[in-house]
Amino acid sequence: MSQGEPCKIVDLALQGGGAHGALTWGVLDRLLEDLRIRISSVSGTSAGAMNAVVMADGLDRDGREGARKALEAFWKQVSDSARFSPVQRSLWDRMTSNYSLDNSPGYLFFEHLTRQFSPYELNPLNINPLRDLVAETVDFSRVNHCADLKVFVTATNVRTGRGRTFTQPEISVDSVMASACLPFAFQAVEIDGEAYWDGGYIGNPALYPLVEDKATRDLIVVQINPLRREALPRTGREIINRVNEITFNASLIKELRSIALLHQLIEAEKLESERYRDIYVHLIHAHEELKDLDASSKMNAEWEYLLHLKARGWAWADRFLAHHFDDLGVRSTFDLSSLFEDSFQPPQIPGSDATTGKGE
DSSP: OOTTOOOEEEEEEEOOOGGGHHHHHHHHHHHHHOTTEEEEEEEEOTHHHHHHHHHHHHHHHHHHHHHHHHHHHHHHHHHHHTTTOSOOOOHHHHHTTOOOOTTOHHHHHHHHHHHHSOHHHHOTTOOOHHHHHHHHHOOHHHHHHOSSOEEEEEEEETTTOOEEEEETTSOOHHHHHHHTOOTTTSOOEEETTEEEEEGGGTOTTOOHHHHTOTTOSEEEEEOOSOSOOSSOOOSHHHHHHHHHHHHHHHHHHHHHHHHHHHHHHHHHHTOOSSSSOOOEEEEEOOHHHHHTSOGGGGGOOOHHHHHHHHHHHHHHHHHHHHHHGGGTTTOOSSOGGGGGTTSOOOOOOTTSOSOSOOOO
């Protein structure tokens, strides 16, 4: 970046996805090293929430390089803590460089257990090594003190079915673990007398806090859950995995559709103002690459695999910046109208454009 050239300010929306969150690590690493980009706010769910708080901790500690080092240290800790886990790849998968756990005896055993028994029965003491790792790795006083990054973490209230979004100064290890609490694997996380499950059910991730950010109009969604799969699921595991993908993408699609309709309203009624601000939506992902990631590999925390995912995510972000850096602050690069394909087509508001953005 040339001296005096202003940064382009963006907001990030980070999906959850277990070990696939290392894809997001790669995206963040690429964005953080680019001095032309400044991240204003981040909304994250599950693994996305963990990436967000780790980045905020590192930024407050030592700027961009501190954030990059913090993210690498966090994912290395995740890998190290899983070295002696009974959930490991089979010998054949290791020989064939297949990162799926579909043939892992440990994975199959625990998958069977969680379908038969609740976490209250299997783990009455509520032992959660991941919680301990996050508590040891992340300095939440720094996260809540960080002035360079606004962080939003979403969890689902079990009793009401509504989402709760935590932000500074109330972000804690409990709110992050609530955002990542899969109900078949972990007991609900209690915060202020309320019980919470994974935020992906209600917002994966929540976009509305970012829409209200007056620092920028550019909203970049880092999508690590495939929207579409061509192969029809036929086995019990395939059906459950696809149902989970659809469920965890549904809230994101709903919020993006709302943004599309808001765009039409603003265009039709000429409402552009500080109260009604149009949002430029961008998507960082690679559809074809997402399709070859098995759902079971979300549980694979081998360092070799995490580095492989990081490299993929880094390449996604690098390709996005090469193609669309000049579009930031100017227009959307994701065609929001595509979200209405194969479904009810909303009537065009008179005076509005037929499309809501231009994609690749």
